[in-house]
Each structure stands twice: as structure tokens, then as C-alpha cells.
Amino acid sequence: xxxxxxxxxxxxxxxxxxxxxxxxxxxxxxxxxxxxxxxxxxxxxxxxxxxxxxxxxxxxxxxxxxxxxxxxxxxxxxxxxxxxxxxxxxxxxxxxxxxxxxxxxxxxxxxxxxxxxxxxxxxxxxxxxxxxxxxxxxxxxxxxxxxxxxxxxxxxxxxxxxxxxxxxxxxxxxxxxxxxxxxxxxxxxxxxxxxxxxxxxxxxxxxxxxxxxxxxxxxxxxxxxxxxxxxxxxxxxxxxxxxxxxxxxxxxxxxxxxxxxxxxxxxxxxxxxxxxxxxxxxxxxxxxxxxxxxxxxxxxxxxxxxxxxxxx
Amino acid sequence: xxxxxxxxxxxxxxxxxxxxxxxxxxxxxxxxxxxxxxxxxxxxxxxxxxxxxxxxxxxxxxxxxxxxxxxxxxxxxxxxxxxxxxxxxxxxxxxxxxxxxxxxxxxxxxxxxxxxxxxxxxxxxxxxxxxxxxxxxxxxxxxxxxxxxxxxxxxxxxxxxxxxxxxxxxxxxxxxxxxxxxxxxxxxxxxxxxxxxxxxxxxxxxxxxxxxxxxxxxxxxxxxxxxxxxxxxxxxxxxxxxxxxxxxxxxxxxxxxxxxxxxxxxxxxxxxxxxxxxxxx
Amino acid sequence: xxxxxxxxxxxxxxxxxxxxxxxxxxxxxxxxxxxxxxxxxxxxxxxxxxxxxxxxxxxxxxxxxxxxxxxxxxxxxxxxxxxxxxxxxxxxxxxxxxxxxxxxxxxxxxxxxxxxxxxxxxxxxxxxxxxxxxxxxxxxxxxxxxxxxxxxxxxxxxxxxxxxxxxxxxxxxxxxxxxxxxxxxxxxxxxxxxxxxxxxxxxxxxxxxxxxxxxxxxxxxxxxxxxxxxxxxxxxxxxxxxxxxxxxxxxxxxxxxxxxxxxxxxxxxxxxxxxxxxxxxxxxxxxxxxxxxxxxxxxxxxxxxxxxxxxxxxxxxxxxxxxxxxxxxxxxxx
Numbered sequence: 001x002x003x004x005x006x007x008x009x010x011x012x013x014x015x016x017x018x019x020x021x022x023x024x025x026x027x028x029x030x031x032x033x034x035x036x037x038x039x040x041x042x043x044x045x046x047x048x049x050x051x052x053x054x055x056x057x058x059x060x061x062x063x064x065x066x067x068x069x070x071x072x073x074x075x076x077x078x079x080x081x082x083x084x085x086x087x088x089x090x091x092x093x094x095x096x097x098x099x100x101x102x103x104x105x106x107x108x109x110x111x112x113x114x115x116x117x118x119x120x121x122x123x124x125x126x127x128x129x130x131x132x133x134x135x136x137x138x139x140x141x142x143x144x145x146x147x148x149x150x151x152x153x154x155x156x157x158x159x160x161x162x163x164x165x166x167x168x169x170x171x172x173x174x175x176x177x178x179x180x181x182x183x184x185x186x187x188x189x190x191x192x193x194x195x196x197x198x199x200x201x202x203x204x205x206x207x208x209x210x211x212x213x214x215x216x217x218x219x220x221x222x223x224x225x226x227x228x229x230x231x232x233x234x235x236x237x238x239x240x241x242x243x244x245x246x247x248x249x250x251x252x253x254x255x256x257x258x259x260x261x262x263x264x265x266x267x268x269x270x271x272x273x274x275x276x277x278x279x280x281x282x283x284x285x286x287x288x289x290x291x292x293x294x295x296x297x298x299x300x301x302x303x304x305x306x307x308x309x310x311x312x
Numbered sequence: 313x314x315x316x317x318x319x320x321x322x323x324x325x326x327x328x329x330x331x332x333x334x335x336x337x338x339x340x341x342x343x344x345x346x347x348x349x350x351x352x353x354x355x356x357x358x359x360x361x362x363x364x365x366x367x368x369x370x371x372x373x374x375x376x377x378x379x380x381x382x383x384x385x386x387x388x389x390x391x392x393x394x395x396x397x398x399x400x401x402x403x404x405x406x407x408x409x410x411x412x413x414x415x416x417x418x419x420x421x422x423x424x425x426x427x428x429x430x431x432x433x434x435x436x437x438x439x440x441x442x443x444x445x446x447x448x449x450x451x452x453x454x455x456x457x458x459x460x461x462x463x464x465x466x467x468x469x470x471x472x473x474x475x476x477x478x479x480x481x482x483x484x485x486x487x488x489x490x491x492x493x494x495x496x497x498x499x500x501x502x503x504x505x506x507x508x509x510x511x512x513x514x515x516x517x518x519x520x521x522x523x524x525x526x527x528x529x530x531x532x533x534x535x536x537x538x539x540x541x542x543x544x545x546x547x548x549x550x551x552x553x554x555x556x557x558x559x560x561x562x563x564x565x566x567x568x569x570x571x572x573x574x575x576x577x578x579x580x581x582x583x584x585x586x587x588x589x590x591x592x593x
Numbered sequence: 594x595x596x597x598x599x600x601x602x603x604x605x606x607x608x609x610x611x612x613x614x615x616x617x618x619x620x621x622x623x624x625x626x627x628x629x630x631x632x633x634x635x636x637x638x639x640x641x642x643x644x645x646x647x648x649x650x651x652x653x654x655x656x657x658x659x660x661x662x663x664x665x666x667x668x669x670x671x672x673x674x675x676x677x678x679x680x681x682x683x684x685x686x687x688x689x690x691x692x693x694x695x696x697x698x699x700x701x702x703x704x705x706x707x708x709x710x711x712x713x714x715x716x717x718x719x720x721x722x723x724x725x726x727x728x729x730x731x732x733x734x735x736x737x738x739x740x741x742x743x744x745x746x747x748x749x750x751x752x753x754x755x756x757x758x759x760x761x762x763x764x765x766x767x768x769x770x771x772x773x774x775x776x777x778x779x780x781x782x783x784x785x786x787x788x789x790x791x792x793x794x795x796x797x798x799x800x801x802x803x804x805x806x807x808x809x810x811x812x813x814x815x816x817x818x819x820x821x822x823x824x825x826x827x828x829x830x831x832x833x834x835x836x837x838x839x840x841x842x843x844x845x846x847x848x849x850x851x852x853x854x855x856x857x858x859x860x861x862x863x864x865x866x867x868x869x870x871x872x873x874x875x876x877x878x879x880x881x882x883x884x885x886x887x888x889x890x891x892x893x894x895x896x897x898x899x900x901x902x903x904x905x906x907x908x909x910x911x912x913x914x915x916x917x918x919x920x921x922x923x924x925x926x927x
Contacts, residue, residue, distance in 0.1 A: 016431060016434075017431070017434050017435055017438055020431060020432070020434070020435030020438075021435055021438050021439070023435075024435060024436075024439070024444075028447055028448070028450075028451060029451075031451055032451050139332075139576070139579050139580065139583065140572060140576050140579070142520075142523055142575065142579045143523050143526075143527065143571065143572045143573075143574070143575020143576050143578075143579055144572055144575075145527050145530055145531060145534075145547075145550075145568060145571050145572075146527075146531070147530075147531050147534045147547075147550065148550055148564070148567075148568030148571065148572075149568075151550065151553075151554055151557060151564050151565075151568070152564075152565065152568065154557060155557050155558075155561050155564075155565075159557060159558050246440075247437070247439070247440035247441055247442075247443075248440070248441065248442075249440075250440040250442070250443060251440045251441055251442025251443055252442075254442060254443065254446070255442070255531050255534070255535065258535060259554075269443070269446070270446070270535055272450075273446060273447075273449070273450040273537065274536070276450075278450070281447055281450050282447075284443075285439065285443055285444070285447045288439065288440050288443045289438045289439045289440075289443075292438050292439065292440060293438050
């Protein structure tokens, strides 16, 4: 249990990082040249609204005071108002977050399935044709642009074969599964090469371990040894790798949402950039950063749970 | 003389170059040639429109087809090589330099300086790379210049870590102790003694990073935040072709293939260098 | 030796393929073992002792090794024609093996208890609970203190000696009648070595376990074994009861090994050693493989590999064993 003590300490260590992240998000918007109020509210706001916002954000105060206003507002869940949608940013985020979460989970699931299947197949058929092909995929695949892959998959599976819809989110759970399959699969195809390289190499290394010989000397069959010993040992570095790549995953989701017109946070962010809806950009950036921090924390917990040798 | 033959020697079997390195280098060399003298290889002009020849499928006259403006896709891809290659190489150069400086300073001076710089690093890596880059571009405005600035501000992190790790080890070594006892200035020790010995893992990583940055840059251009039309950048071409997915698939397909093949070259070089110099990931 | 020994190995040969050439790692090895007997298999690195034992289990490493001849009869059943699936029923329930380095031979992410229980669950289709209580018994049997708690311990939490005991418990989980121990004490501290050897003796006394103990250390042999077989360059060069072989060796190699023990040299004299190096398998000397290093060697030794001569159950592969014995009788007043 003491190995999990870090769960208590880590949030304290994360406080400076969280402050830093919020500072960067704050500075992002505040480095835009021009009148900050005009930037935040657009050209059509009235004088009273301008004055009210000036007061709320302390926009006439020095930068550091403005930062504290920003933090105070954050704590209250107040991200400001979107210029384009004319609603509080918080509400906007609340509606758009579920498609992104769904897509991310779906993508992770498919990536893991794909990586486990291909890496295992390659490790068990080491040196043979299947292994060579998979290794080629895991090297060439590093250069697969997710946005291009998405388009190729749409051409093949939506347009030519008609199996999946071209875009959108769909209604109800199964609608989501259907609409988001191609986007999630796109991300999985783009992420899995990295995972496959690592898992395959891990598997091969563990398969040569001494404890495998011990297991065989007890008459345990290869498949049993593979599942109960080799696999568990190999999984640990790969899960860590998956955690490290969560930033990449989120970035991939942003692009893929654009390709497939999925109404999630990613497409919201891209749209807001073009519309100069800076408060939305700031909010989404901050949320994504918090997601990365949280995920890294969770991955650390999972790693400690899986590997009894680790102390963090 | 020996410096000129260095690349050739690096790649020869005798030097121990793995197959991956040789193949990768050959591929990169091919692309470099296309980028250097596109006019030699491209049959048509990349910008000039020919509205009488729009949306032609791949054929003898146009091996990769034409787009909605009648421009030859093959020629545009060839001319676009210099854009994507530049994005990759220069998009790695600034982060490399910044990362080296930060890593050296952080590792060498330690304590407060190190703590501060590492906090900055922690904060930077808490943002998804892509998200932070586009957030910065939103402030700077779309365009290639914004792209290079953004990437410099965000991408230095990996290099800083690698260099710092090496610096921490090297600064305790005998030859550094000797340099210090000779009264050399800190800057001289860092840049002329530590850096050349610390730089190898970072240099090997830079090859994989070129792949990452090319993908990043083309994705940004696809979104409209990087290179702008009518530039023949491959991401822009893919975006322009998406509208015609159903009828003229070749406009989006072949530029993407080019990205994959360019990235493949650098990935193989990265693998080969890692194998040759025993650098683990 | 009873009429049907527990283990009877006859003319076992194993060949390795390296760089296109076939190397004979084990050449015509024969020995036998009864229940409750401990046979010491002695030799330097490269003598073929480990390969021989892996061959008994048909667990040769890699693709390049294969058994090219001989029979291995366990409880009068020839193991050679058995297929892999049938061998798996032998490994564990009939015979088991323990290894030199317990740290690397145990799965680091699985508890000791589960590693012991595993084979029980697989071979006997026991429930997890039954297997676990058997595992607890086994941990007690091998002398691990606080066994209840150690069931849920991980290998890295145990000391070297404890890990080796755990490995013994794992090997004995399905009650095999034969245990092969490949240098089980070499990687351990001297004090712990003695404890492990005592454990093996106790297990033999309590359960009738037969043990093939591989070692390069004659001290270990002296402490634990009933019979000894000495291997050199893939062949058994001497075999017999421990007291006889150790006091009256009939092969120059064995004699050399005994004399090079630190205990054998009088306090003020230099340690003796056998000159030269063991031969590489790719380049074996003609005739007797030991002749280049042997002070009794004659022309005949270079011509043909000596056949195994037997004197009262004591075998030796030396043409000049009588000279050897005579020389010693002269040197040592009786």
C-alpha cells in the first residue's frame, strides 16, 4: 500500500504545473495585439457590456492582477462568453465534450486492440512474412498523416462501399458507434505503429526470459505461458507509452474531428481560431492540458498497480 | 577532404551502416533532389491553371491526374517537396538549438536554474503538442512564419531533456574536471566540451522529429493554419481535394502518399542511426 | 541399483548446429538413478552437464540443438519418442528442474504463491483455493518462515536464499519423483549454500525424491551426493559412488579436480591446477579428449577414445586407470 503513497503527494506536486498551465493559457489571449476588450467581445458589443467586462476581468489593471482575476473566474467555472455562439463558453464546452470523449475512448480501444493483435502475431511469427509486413507497417506507419488517412478511409468505406457515414456524430449510442468508427479507426491506424514497435520488442524480449524456461520445465504449454507471464510483463512499458502519447491522441482527435465534421471540442477549437473567438480557444486549450495532466497521473497509478517492483 | 567524404563513409557498409540507414538515406536523397531542382523533374507548371483540363483521372499525359484548376498533380507534388521538406528541417532546427541551450544550462548549472527550467518544461509538455501549436498560431495569425515560431516555442522540450540527461552525466567526467581546472570559462566548457559529446541522442532523435514536424505542418496546412493556397504544399492539396473525394480521389490521395514516402525516408534514417550508434528510444 | 532404476539414461547424444557445423555437445552419456538417490554431475563450463539435463526434459534451447541418439527412461518409459504434448505431462508431475539464478528464473510480476500454485492448477485441474493451500504447505516444507505472508510476496521482496527455496517449492508443486538441480547454490552466499543443500537432503529423506545435482564444486558433491559422474568435453569420464570416486579417483581429470581444491593443498604449498584449457567442441582432440592436459597420456590415448571400463560399479574412461591407482597406492602409505 505504501507504493501508492504517491497518490497523496502527487496532487501537491502538480499544483505548480497547474498554475503554470493556467498562466500560459492566460498569456495566450493577453498577447494578442489590440484592445483586449474588443478582442474578447468582438466589434458589436455595447459600451455597458464593454465596461462590465472590463471590470470583471480587471482589464485596466496590471497583468499580474489580471491573472488573479482570471484564476478567480476559473475557480467559479466562469470562462467568459463566446462571441460567435453568444453563450457562455462553459455551456458550449459542456455540449461539445461528449463526442470528443467518445471518440478518444473509441480510438484508444481500437488502438490497443490493433496493437495487441499485430504485435502478438509478429512476435509469434518472428522473422517470417507476417512479421516483416507488420514491421514495415510499424515503420512506414509512423509517417501516416491522420487527416489523409481519414480521407482515404472515407473514400473507400463511405463513398465506394457505403458502410459508414461520411461525417457527423449520429444519435444514440449505436449511432455514435457507427458514425465514429471511421474517425476512431483513423486515429488507431495512425497511433498503432508506435505501440506495435514497442509491444513487439517487449514481447520478444520477455519470450527469451529465464522465467519462461522455468515455466516450460513445469510442463506449462506455450499459450498458457504467453498469456499469463509474457504478456503481463510486456504490457507494462506499452501502457506507459500509451500514456505518454495522450497528447498526440488529443492532437489527432482535433484534426480528425475536422475531417469527419464531428461536433466535438476539437472542431470547436479550430472553428474558434478562424472566428477569432479567443475565449473559447483559451478554454479548450486549458481543458486539454488538464486532461493530459490527469491522464499522466492515472497512467502512473496503473503502472504501479501492474508492476510490483515500481516505487514512485 | 575528409569532411566531404564523411557522408559517403557514414553510409558505407564498412562503417557499419545498417540497411535501414542506407535505404532511408537514399529515399531522402531522392526527395532532396526533387526539392533542389523541381523544374528538371516536373512536366508541368504547378501554379498555372488550365481550365480545359480539369479533374482528369491518372493517365499517360497526367500520371497522377489533374485537380479542379487543371493543374497537374504530379508536378505540384514535385514542386511542393521543397515546402514540406523545409517545414520538416527548419521546423526542427530552432527547437534543436533552443533545446540544446536549455538542456546544457539546466544540466550544467543545476539547482535553481535547473528547477526553474524543468518547471517550464513540465508546463510545456502538459499541453498536447498540436493544441498548443495551433493556440499560438491563433494569436500570431495563420501562415508558415507562425508555424515556425510556434514549433520553436513548443518543440524544444524533447531536445532539452536529452541534452540535459547527457550533461548531468558528462559534467562529472574527468575531462570536464580537467577543463575546469584549466580555468576555461563556463560557456566554453559547455559548448565546446560538453555539447559535442552530449549531442548524439538528440541528433538521432531529430530525424524522428522531422517526421513529426512534417506531419504537424501538413496537418496545419490542411486546416488552413499553415501554408496557404495556391502554394503546392501537400497538406493544402489534400484539403483542396477533399471536396472532390467522390469524383476525383487522386487530388487528395497522391499528396498524402508523398508525405508517407518522405516520412518513411527519415524514419528509416532514424532507425538506422539509432541502431548504428546504439541509442535506445 | 535396483532392477528398474527410476531414471536410466543410455548413450544420450546432443548436437548443436553453429555456423554451419555440427558440434557434439553430449556424446554417448549413460547413467542411472534410483529413488532417494542423489547423483552429482560434475564438470567445468562447457563440459555438457547442463545440456545433458536439459535434454532429459527435452527442453533444449533454441532451434539449433537436437538430440541425435540414445534413450532416457523415466520409470521405465522411454521419453525419446514422446511428442511435445506428452512431454508436458511428464514435466512437472514426473520430473522438474531448478536453475542457477533464482532472480531471473522467477516471474517478477507474479506472487510466489501463484507461481507455485500455477502448475498445480494446470496439471491437476485444482481450484485456486486448493492450489493455494498446497502452495502454503510447500513453502513450509522448504523452510520459508512466515509462509502465510510470503505466499503473496513478489520475488524481488525475497532474499537470494529465499528465492531459491521458492523455486524449489515451485518445482516440487506437482510432486515429481525426480528433481534436476542445475547449479542451485552457485549464485548464493556460502552460508546460504549450506542451507539449501541441507534442504535438498531433507526433501530426499522425507519424500524419496531423486536428485541430479549439477555442480562444478566438489565440496558440494562431498556434502550431498551419493554417487558422482564426472563429465569432460561431452562425455562421462568417471562414474561411481561418491566415497570411492573422491578418495580413489580412476581418471586423471577427476584426480586433477580433486587436487585443485583449496582444501587439498597443504598450507604452505601452491594450489595445484590442471594445465591447459578444456577443448572447444569445434576442435576436439583425437582419441581421449583429455590427453593434451594429461600427465599419464601415451600414444594409445591419442588414437582411440577409451571405452568405459568398470571395476565394482566404478566406471572410468581412462586406458591407464590401473597405473593411476598404482601410482596413488605408492604415494599414499595405507
